[in-house]
Each structure stands twice: as C-alpha cells, then as structure tokens.
Amino acid sequence: MHIVADDNIPLLNAFFSGHGRLSVFPGRQLKAVDLMDADVLLVRSVTWVDEALLSGTPVRFVGTCTIGTDHLDLAWLASAGIQVASAPGCNARGVVEYVLSCLLTLAERTGQRWQERVVGIVGVGQVGSRLAATLAALGVSTLLCDPLRAEAGEPGFVGLEELLARADVVSCHVPLSASGAHATRHLFGEQRLQSLRQGAWLINSSRGPVIDAGALEHVLSQRNDLQVALDVWEEEPLVSSSLAARCALATPHVAGYSLDGKLRGTEQIYQAFCDYLGEPFQHQLANLAPLTGQARLELAASPPADWALQKALRCVYDVRDDDARMRQMLQQAQTAPDSAAACRTGFDRLRKNYPLRREAPLLSIGLSSAASADLKTWLQAAGFSLD
Ligand SMILES: NC(=O)c1ccc[n+]([C@@H]2O[C@H](COP(=O)([O-])OP(=O)(O)OC[C@H]3O[C@@H](n4cnc5c(N)ncnc54)[C@H](O)[C@@H]3O)[C@@H](O)[C@H]2O)c1
Numbered sequence: 408m409h410i411v412a413d414d415n416i417p418l419l420n421a422f423f424s425g426h427g428r429l430s431v432f433p434g435r436q437l438k439a440v441d442l443m444d445a446d447v448l449l450v451r452s453v454t455w456v457d458e459a460l461l462s463g464t465p466v467r468f469v470g471t472c473t474i475g476t477d478h479l480d481l482a483w484l485a486s487a488g489i490q491v492a493s494a495p496g497c498n499a500r501g502v503v504e505y506v507l508s509c510l511l512t513l514a515e516r517t518g519q520r521w522q523e524r525v526v527g528i529v530g531v532g533q534v535g536s537r538l539a540a541t542l543a544a545l546g547v548s549t550l551l552c553d554p555l556r557a558e559a560g561e562p563g564f565v566g567l568e569e570l571l572a573r574a575d576v577v578s579c580h581v582p583l584s585a586s587g588a589h590a591t592r593h594l595f596g597e598q599r600l601q602s603l604r605q606g607a608w609l610i611n612s613s614r615g616p617v618i619d620a621g622a623l624e625h626v627l628s629q630r631n632d633l634q635v636a637l638d639v640w641e642e643e644p645l646v647s648s649s650l651a652a653r654c655a656l657a658t659p660h661v662a663g664y665s666l667d668g669k670l671r672g673t674e675q676i677y678q679a680f681c682d683y684l685g686e687p688f689q690h691q692l693a694n695l696a697p698l699t700g701q702a703r704l705e706l707a708a709s710p711p712a713d714w715a716l717q718k719a720l721r722c723v724y725d726v727r728d729d730d731a732r733m734r735q736m737l738q739q740a741q742t743a744p745d746s747a748a749a750c751r752t753g754f755d756r757l758r759k760n761y762p763l764r765r766e767a768p769l770l771s772i773g774l775s776s777a778a779s780a781d782l783k784t785w786l787q788a789a790g791f792s793l794d
C-alpha cells in the first residue's frame with residue numbers, strides 16, 4: 408500500500424509505516440501527480456481535497472488529522488466512493504486554552520475582570536461545549552448560540568442577535584459552511600459587527616471567512632472600543648497587515664496547536680484507517696507520545712485564587728508569545744520585495760516551527776493544604792493535575 412501524507416503530521420511513521428510505503432509532501436504543494444499510485448491520502452487543513460486532486464488516482468481513503476473539514480469536497484468524495492475520516496475534538500482543549508489566554512490578556516490590558524464578563528459562544532460543538540463547561544466551572548456566565556442544536560429540540564440556546572445584544576465577549580466556534588440555512592461564511596458582516604456591545608471582545612478561532620474581513624476592518628476603523636482577537640484569517644496564509652494592526656491579538660491559526668492535539672489527530676485517523684481495513688489497532692498514543700514538555704508549578708501556601716489560576720494558565724499557553732511572533736513576521740514581510748509572498752511563507756513557517764506546547768493536564772501543580780477550595784475547584788475546572 409502507498410500512503411501519501413502531509414509532512415506536518417506527527418508520529419506518521421510510528422502509526423502508519425507498518426501498513427506500507429510512506430511518502431510525505433508539504434501539504435499546500437500536494438498535486439494529483441504525487442498521487443498517481445497512492446491508495447491512501449493523509450492531510451491536515453491546508454490541502455484542498457477534491458475531484459481535481461483525486462480523480463484518476465487510486466486513492467480510496469482520505470484522512471484529515473484535523474477537526475475542520477472545509478478543505479474536503481465531501482459531496483464529491485462521497486459520490487466517488489472514497490472513504491473519509493476526520494478527527495473530531497482532537498485539538499479542542501488547545502482551543503479552549505487559547506480562548507482562556509485571550510480572556511486573561513484582554514482583561515489585563517483593559518483593566519477589567521474577565522470572570523465578570525458574559526461570554527457568548529457561537530457554535531457549541533466539540534470546542535464550544537468544552538469552553539462553555541470550563542467557563543461555567545470557573546463561575547463565568549455564558550450565552551450559547553447553536554441553531555442546529557436548538558432546532559433539534561435541545562434547550563438552553565439563544566439566537567445570534569440576542570447573543571450579540573447581551574454578550575460582553577463573543578467567541579466563535581462554528582464550522583465554515585458556504586450554503587444551507589445556517590451557512591457560516593460571513594456570518595459576521597458589517598451589521599452584526601456593528602451590533603457588538605460597547606467595549607465588546609470578539610474572538611475568532613474557527614475559520615477566517617466566518618468574519619467578513621473587509622467589514623471588520625471598516626468597523627474597527629470607526630470603533631476603537633472593541634477588542635478583537637483573530638487566530639484565523641479570511642485569506643490565510645495571506646494576512647491583511649492593516650487588519651492585524653487593528654486587532655488586539657493576531658496569531659497564525661495556532662489556537663489548537665498543542666502537541667497533544669496534533670498527536671490525538673494522528674491517532675484518531677490511524678484508528679479510522681484500521682477500522683476501514685477491518686484490522687485491530689496495533690498502536691496506542693499512550694505508548695508513543697513523547698515525554699517532553701511536562702512541567703510542574705509549585706504554588707505558595709495560600710495564593711490569591713485569581714493570581715494562581717492566571718499563573719497556571721500562562722504556564723501552559725500564553726497567546727502574547729504567538730501574537731509577538733506573528734507581528735514580527737508581518738513587519739518583516741512588509742519590507743520584503745514581494746510582501747504578500749513573504750507573508751504567506753512567514754505564516755506557514757510560524758506554524759511549521761511551532762514551539763513545543765503541552766496541554767493543562769501535563770502541568771502538575773503543587774498546592775499546600777492551605778490553598779482555598781475555590782482555587783482547587785478552578786484549577787481542576789481548567790484541567791490541571793493537582794497534588
Ligand atoms: N484555530 C484552530 O486552531 C482550530 C482548531 C480546531 C477547530 N477549529 C475550527 O473550529 C470549528 C469548530 O470546531 P468544533 O470541533 O467545535 O466543531 P463541531 O462540528 O464539533 O461544532 C460546531 C458547532 O457549530 C454549530 N453550528 C453550525 N452552524 C452554525 C451557525 N450558523 N451558528 C451557530 N452554530 C452553528 C454546529 O451545530 C456544531 O454544534 C471547526 O470546524 C474548525 O474549523 C479551529
């Protein structure tokens with residue numbers, strides 16, 4: 408069997424080499440000619456998988472080691488009888504940690520308490536529901552908008568216009584869809600962006616085209632009360648430097664880029680592949696995951712709960728670091744002879760050379776018996792291991 412894969416997929420050899428020959432390519436550069444004798448294609452989110460790429464190739468199984476599937480032409484793949492698998496929820500925890508880091512940072516910069524802001528979550532699936540549960544456990548009020556779940560009869564959801572009218576923070580976790588009653592392309596256009604509350608924070612870590620970038624830039628040119636954190640960009644890997652300059656936080660599509668999230672993505676696709684072949688799993692992530700990046704944080708006898716939670720969250724992920732690297736890249740791209748090309752390359756380089764980032768359960772926290780019950784509850788809600 409010949410397996411062709413994106414070279415950004417970790418543990419590829421460990422999981423797949425027993426199944427045949429492996430060839431790797433940079434995901435954005437993969438072409439039909441590379442697949443002429445391939446049986447299996449393994450991608451991440453940057454390879455557009457459609458008829459143009461696959462027709463005329465022997466590929467029968469496509470796996471994307473990502474949550475999002477908007478880069479796959481699912482209708483054509485189904486009509487061609489090609490088996491497709493994605494990795495639901497694989498990096499959801501990383502995204503939650505990104506959102507928490509945005510909240511801490513924006514609170515610090517605006518002098519507000521993030522715990523007292525009402526957080527509106529748009530799209531309450533794998534990521535949105537984990538975020539909602541974490542915030543609720545931290546005592547934060549949330550508003551949830553998911554018309555598909557509401558239409559299925561589930562209680563507890565509000566409409567988008569009501570959410571925009573009531574939420575101090577809007578965090579977006581919808582899939583990108585271009586058609587249908589609840590299409591999300593340009594879900595946030597000029598009118599909805601203008602309807603954000605005075606002083607609102609808007610966080611988008613879903614897909615760039617969910618927000619109309621032109622409209623956002625226009626709204627931000629008129630309203631300096633808003634704080635916007637963008638992890639995803641309408642034309643990425645090309646980023647509008649003028650829009651980034653108006654954003655409070657700008658990162659290169661790395662919200663879910665924990666090593667753990669990427670590894671789970673590979674494992675989930677390996678398992679789907681074994682199921683497709685009708686074979687048992689030979690490998691388990693628990694036996695293969697690298698033992699790097701674990702850390703320990705010792706907290707003083709009875710630290711203030713707010714301070715300790717912030718310290719622990721920042722030990723696992725600090726969005727300010729990604730923001731700084733992105734702004735440096737954009738600044739350098741501006742001075743390059745072809746700044747658009749330099750931006751595209753720089754954006755992908757930041758993602759390819761992403762620093763080691765482990766998730767909250769990999770940080771163990773030493774707490775004394777004098778630590779408050781609130782602090783223990785909060786740290787556990789955020790996923791930390793306590794002892
Ligand atoms: N930036 C990153 O690193 C990163 C990481 C993971 C996922 N993502 C993106 O986030 C998206 C969401 O991830 P997920 O795992 O929660 O997906 P999911 O499919 O589990 O959940 C999406 C939810 O959005 C809801 N939804 C669909 N259309 C909607 C609309 N118009 N309004 C409100 N809700 C709507 C769905 O009903 C569903 O419950 C992914 O599709 C992916 O594009 C980005």
Ligand SMILES: O=C(O)[C@H](O)[C@H](O)COP(=O)(O)O
Binds near residue numbers: 472
């Ligand atoms: O959909 C996802 O899972 C995320 O957007 C994922 O982090 C994208 O990472 P990439 O495939 O671009 O490496």
